[in-house]
Amino acid sequence: MTYDVAIIGAGIVGAACAAALASAGLRVIVIDRSGVGSGTTAAGMGHIVVMDDSEAQFALTSYSQKLWDKLSGELPQLSEYEHCGTIWVAADDEELSEARRKQEFYTNHGLAAQLLDERTLRAAEPNLREGLAGGLLIESDSVVYQLTATQFLIDKAQRDGAEIRLGSTAAAITDEGVRQPGLAARTRDGSERDHVALRSHRGCAPAARDRDRRVRLAAPALIRPPRP
Ligand SMILES: Cc1cc2nc3c(=O)[nH]c(=O)nc-3n(C[C@H](O)[C@H](O)[C@H](O)COP(=O)(O)OP(=O)(O)OC[C@H]3O[C@@H](n4cnc5c(N)ncnc54)[C@H](O)[C@@H]3O)c2cc1C
Numbered sequence: 001m002t003y004d005v006a007i008i009g010a011g012i013v014g015a016a017c018a019a020a021l022a023s024a025g026l027r028v029i030v031i032d033r034s035g036v037g038s039g040t041t042a043a044g045m046g047h048i049v050v051m052d053d054s055e056a057q058f059a060l061t062s063y064s065q066k067l068w069d070k071l072s073g074e075l076p077q078l079s080e081y082e083h084c085g086t087i088w089v090a091a092d093d094e095e096l097s098e099a100r101r102k103q104e105f106y107t108n109h110g111l112a113a114q115l116l117d118e119r120t121l122r123a124a125e126p127n128l129r130e131g132l133a134g135g136l137l138i139e140s141d142s143v144v145y146q147l148t149a150t151q152f153l154i155d156k157a158q159r160d161g162a163e164i165r166l167g168s169t170a171a172a173i174t175d176e177g178v179r180q181p182g183l184a185a186r187t188r189d190g191s192e193r194d195h196v197a198l199r200s201h202r203g204c205a206p207a208a209r210d211r212d213r214r215v216r217l218a219a220p221a222l223i224r225p226p227r228p
Contacts, residue, residue, distance in 0.1 A: 003027045003029045003197070004021075005028045006028075006170075006177060006198055008031050008032075009030075010037065010164065011041040011150065015030075015150045018164075019153040019156045019160070022157040022160035023156070029196055030157065031165045031196065032164075032165070032168070035167070036150055036166065044146045046143050046144045048068050048144060052102055062111065065140065068144065074152075081143070083140060084143045087136065088138075089128065100115060112140065113136055114136070116136065120134075168180055170196075174195070176193070178198070
């Protein structure tokens with residue numbers, strides 16, 4: 001079997017890439033040495049936050065937020081997708097002036113942001129300690145149970161034809177594809193190989209750099225068999 005894309009890692013990022021690429025019609029394989037969502041994803045909090053450290057970060061995180069909102073109707077109930085909001089807590093006056101700066105940034109970029117004083121902060125989150133100066137509430141931020149969402153994306157990719165290979169380690173990415181110790185796939189000429197073969201023999205990095213990946217991948221030495 002020859003693939004267009006090999007994704008190493010069935011965490012939330014690999015799962016999202018697999019779902020998007022498989023639905024775009026690419027032949028995808030996901031390889032994970034352990035299980036779905038068994039890496040950093042298992043430790044995450046699932047908070048989907050629009051950030052403001054730079055214009056680029058704001059653009060990326062607000063786009064991501066929109067995509068999650070769009071996906072939320074499809075997510076299983078156990079994903080517990082919810083617009084919980086974020087409160088950026090300001091402990092003192094210096095931090096409160098930073099909250100004001102943040103509010104201005106978000107508001108100027110079309111995102112509703114409400115400045116809280118000590119009293120309204122306490123009303124919004126009664127479990128915070130006494131004596132805080134205030135905070136900034138972003139109501140549109142959300143949260144998702146990331147493990148269920150990751151499994152959902154893997155299942156979606158699989159329904160669109162992706163192969164999911166768990167308990168299988170990728171040892172290296174080479175010009176032949178992804179090397180997997182212990183893999184003995186029989187090739188067309190009857191010989192055996194230990195690589196997950198990719199259609200592009202130039203390796204992943206150049207293909208990923210290329211904007212028109214389909215054109216680049218269209219000159220393989222191995223031909224993708226028709227889908228069943
Ligand atoms: C405590 C904590 C809280 C967090 N909270 C948030 C949050 O609220 N919001 C947020 O957006 N982010 C949060 N993050 C960050 C977020 O969890 C990570 O950015 C995200 O999970 C990364 O996902 P990933 O798919 O890139 O990596 P991972 O989940 O680590 O997946 C990588 C996968 O690759 C596999 N793998 C690695 N090497 C190989 C190999 N050679 N062969 C085969 N498989 C391999 C691993 O088994 C693993 O499953 C938090 C992180 C932590 C630690």
